[in-house]
Amino acid sequence: MLATPPAPPEGEGPGETVASRFAFYQRAGGVLTPLVTTVFAFFIGGLVVLLITHKNPISTYKAIFNGTGLNWFFPWISHADRINAAFNLQSTLLLTTPLILTGLAVAFAFRAGLFNIGGQGQYAAGSIVGVWVASSLTGMSGFPHIVLAILLGSLAGAGLAGIAGFLRATVGAHEVITTIMLNWIVFWLAGWLFGQQGPLQTSRERSLTQSNDIAPNTHLHVWWGNPILQGLHVGFFIAVAMLVVYWIVLNRTTLGYEIRAVGYNPEAAGYAGIDVRRAYFLAMAISGGFAGLAGVIDVLGWKFVLSVDDVQGQAGAGAVGFLGIAVALLGRNSAVGIFFAALLFGALLNGTSDRHLDPAVFPPTLAENLTLLIQGLVLLFIGADILVIYLWRARRRVVPRKLARTSST
Amino acid sequence: MSIRKALPLLLIAALAAVILGSSASAQKSATFKAAMVSDTGNINDRSFNFLASQGLARAHRKLGAQTRIYISKSKSDYLPNLAQAARDGNKAVLATGFLLADDMSTAATQFPNTDYAIVDFPWVALKDKPKNAIGLTFKSEQSGYLVGYLAALMAKKQGGKQVLGAVGGKKIPSVDNWIAGYRAGAKKANRRIQVKIGYSDEFAIGFSAKCKEIALKQIQQGAQVIFQVAGGCGLGALDAAKANHKGKRPVWGIGVDADQAYLGKHILTSGTKKVDNAAFKFFSLVKSGNFRGGRDFVFTLKNGGQGVGKISPKVPPAFVTKMNAIKKLIIKGKIKPPATL
Numbered sequence: 001m002l003a004t005p006p007a008p009p010e011g012e013g014p015g016e017t018v019a020s021r022f023a024f025y026q027r028a029g030g031v032l033t034p035l036v037t038t039v040f041a042f043f044i045g046g047l048v049v050l051l052i053t054h055k056n057p058i059s060t061y062k063a064i065f066n067g068t069g070l071n072w073f074f075p076w077i078s079h080a081d082r083i084n085a086a087f088n089l090q091s092t093l094l095l096t097t098p099l100i101l102t103g104l105a106v107a108f109a110f111r112a113g114l115f116n117i118g119g120q121g122q123y124a125a126g127s128i129v130g131v132w133v134a135s136s137l138t139g140m141s142g143f144p145h146i147v148l149a150i151l152l153g154s155l156a157g158a159g160l161a162g163i164a165g166f167l168r169a170t171v172g173a174h175e176v177i178t179t180i181m182l183n184w185i186v187f188w189l190a191g192w193l194f195g196q197q198g199p200l201q202t203s204r205e206r207s208l209t210q211s212n213d214i215a216p217n218t219h220l221h222v223w224w225g226n227p228i229l230q231g232l233h234v235g236f237f238i239a240v241a242m243l244v245v246y247w248i249v250l251n252r253t254t255l256g257y258e259i260r261a262v263g264y265n266p267e268a269a270g271y272a273g274i275d276v277r278r279a280y281f282l283a284m285a286i287s288g289g290f291a292g293l294a295g296v297i298d299v300l301g302w303k304f305v306l307s308v309d310d311v312q313g314q315a316g317a318g319a320v321g322f323l324g325i326a327v328a329l330l331g332r333n334s335a336v337g338i339f340f341a342a343l344l345f346g347a348l349l350n351g352t353s354d355r356h357l358d359p360a361v362f363p364p365t366l367a368e369n370l371t372l373l374i375q376g377l378v379l380l381f382i383g384a385d386i387l388v389i390y391l392w393r394a395r396r397r398v399v400p401r402k403l404a405r406t407s408s409t
Numbered sequence: 410m411s412i413r414k415a416l417p418l419l420l421i422a423a424l425a426a427v428i429l430g431s432s433a434s435a436q437k438s439a440t441f442k443a444a445m446v447s448d449t450g451n452i453n454d455r456s457f458n459f460l461a462s463q464g465l466a467r468a469h470r471k472l473g474a475q476t477r478i479y480i481s482k483s484k485s486d487y488l489p490n491l492a493q494a495a496r497d498g499n500k501a502v503l504a505t506g507f508l509l510a511d512d513m514s515t516a517a518t519q520f521p522n523t524d525y526a527i528v529d530f531p532w533v534a535l536k537d538k539p540k541n542a543i544g545l546t547f548k549s550e551q552s553g554y555l556v557g558y559l560a561a562l563m564a565k566k567q568g569g570k571q572v573l574g575a576v577g578g579k580k581i582p583s584v585d586n587w588i589a590g591y592r593a594g595a596k597k598a599n600r601r602i603q604v605k606i607g608y609s610d611e612f613a614i615g616f617s618a619k620c621k622e623i624a625l626k627q628i629q630q631g632a633q634v635i636f637q638v639a640g641g642c643g644l645g646a647l648d649a650a651k652a653n654h655k656g657k658r659p660v661w662g663i664g665v666d667a668d669q670a671y672l673g674k675h676i677l678t679s680g681t682k683k684v685d686n687a688a689f690k691f692f693s694l695v696k697s698g699n700f701r702g703g704r705d706f707v708f709t710l711k712n713g714g715q716g717v718g719k720i721s722p723k724v725p726p727a728f729v730t731k732m733n734a735i736k737k738l739i740i741k742g743k744i745k746p747p748a749t750l
Contacts, residue, residue, distance in 0.1 A: 307484070353486055354480050
């Protein structure tokens with residue numbers, strides 16, 4: 001799990017040499033396997049819907065699809081449907097935004113051969129610092145205040161993951177263990193900070209275990225939808241910009257080169273003169289920075305306040321940090337892949353909210369389980385990608401033979 | 410045709426099936442529509458989400474309401490659910506639990522033609538104080554007082570160290586009013602009785618071991634009755650009582666919110682908080698057009714919003730008579746149980 005497969009070299013189409021042909025199939029598999037596995041997961045999910053609820057899986061999926069709001073892109077839907085679709089699409093993209101960033105967090109560490117499983121804690125650290133900065137220092141004017149909150153929140157995530165990176169680099173403590181432990185420290189820290197009589201508990205209503213509201217001028221601009229009812233904020237573009245940053249840092253900078261080299265083979269990289277310890281630390285810190293950024297953006301974009309249950313509840317859409325692992329796996333650690341994987345998971349989370357599922361179509365109490373089911377199946381099949389590639393190639397070997405036979409008769 | 414050629418076609422066909430069917434929109438009807446939005450505890454929490462859904466079911470049976478439950482998976486669902494409930498044409502939307510307070514306040518300002526109510530949160534503390542919303546609050550200290558009184562009488566009868574225990578979920582007003590009443594009621598029956606209070610910081614059933622641990626510690630310190638005010642987590646506290654419900658001085662458990670006598674012989678009684686009645690009252694007021702927002706509905710022993718559940722047959726009838734006398738005094742306002750610790 002720790003070692004990432006080597007990135008396929010550049011090249012168009014199956015080449016002449018064995019190596020270039022192999023690279024082509026890997027690339028083809030790189031796009032096809034996630035697609036095939038996702039379709040397959042939905043297919044099996046549909047079978048389960050059919051078997052368990054005896055409802056028509058097509059109508060269930062149709063309701064989920066409409067719930068994601070992706071039908072907004074269709075030119076032929078009615079005006080009323082379009083209004084509703086716009087609301088739903090805003091919700092979907094609102095969930096996609098942090099998923100892109102937590103996906104990037106996991107992917108970046110992956111490229112250095114590290115498994116950052118603490119995205120949830122780094123996300124929470126970013127949220128906590130973000131809400132603290134944005135709710136205090138109320139004298140500041142809007143834009144610098146937002147920038148400060150985003151910077152410090154990202155730094156909080158980076159610092160937290162940096163601890164794990166530092167420990168890995170110096171004493172070899174495994175980052176899977178340390179990041180999980182750091183998660184819990186942050187969760188319970190939030191419980192103390194925002195809990196009853198906590199130092200940062202809201203002064204507005206003492207019965208609520210949450211932070212103060214952030215200053216109104218630190219709300220991120222909502223460019224689509226109603227700013228009061230969780231419209232889509234500019235944080236979405238920040239997340240998309242980070243995809244570009246991710247690609248540039250990894251592929252066009254010395255640091256990215258070193259990190260990838262360490263990811264392929266730390267011994268060889270060290271022998272070649274790369275400072276492996278520095279690469280480990282920086283990879284984890286940058287990774288945590290992405291997750292921390294996700295936390296701040298959510299707070300400034302639509303949460304506006306952070307409650308204890310919000311940080312400690314780790315089910316469903318609350319677990320964007322953990323879902324980032326799935327996003328990175330499905331997106332194959334590539335920027336484009338992560339975007340679409342985040343969109344898929346965001347759409348899935350929002351589409352299976354039972355507000356979109358008429359009880360006549362699907363029992364609402366089962367809606368959350370359907371999300372988990374499809375997510376689980378996607379991950380399971382992703383893990384089996386080698387098998388899919390093998391079958392794909394086996395089929396290609398079989399087809400020409402069949403064709404030859406039919407043409408000869 | 411090879412599979413490779415067929416695959417895109419299949420995908421397109423599947424997509425087309427999804428898309429073409431998506432044109433039918435919901436038809437408008439004149440029936441009264443009512444909904445509830447759960448918190449993340451889901452509706453099988455055996456506590457107020459469950460009770461609220463019972464109230465909604467009663468609205469369906471007795472008022473002919475078309476009902477719908479919106480379950481929230483996380484915080485990101487609260488506001489969309491509350492808004493979608495209004496967009497779906499529901500006239501009355503019930504938000505269960507103080508966790509939804511801020512979002513309910515926001516939604517109510519955005520949908521002035523929909524009436525909202527929130528359980529366990531006073532209207533005056535709502536962020537925007539919307540006129541189309543009410544708070545449903547409970548004077549749980551009144552029920553707490555009665556069960557505490559009964560518990561102290563039982564401890565006195567059993568003899569030994571005079572100690573009672575209470576396990577709270579979180580230190581929030583809607584938990585502390587139960588415990589404050591419980592302690593005051595116990596002191597009324599026996600001035601020298603000690604009441605140990607612990608908090609688990611959890612309500613979820615997944616943390617019941619934590620509540621059990623707290624209860625076991627209290628039992629070790631001599632507690633003869635354990636009162637749980639921690640929802641699903643608190644079932645663990647009642648388990649601790651069950652495990653020690655033996656010998657000369659059996660340990661008793663007291664349930665909360667719903668009547669939890671079904672849990673076994675170790676349940677002395679339950680302090681009931683009739684969220685279902687409160688929810689039903691809200692729905693029926695909206696249905697009849699008599700709803701007036703901007704205030705609280707306070708549920709008490711007097712109006713049947715609070716009560717005492719089934720009492721164990723092991724309790725001497727004289728104790729029950731004594732407790733009922735106290736109940737009358739509370740209803741008359743002669744005794745005012747404290748709401749804070």
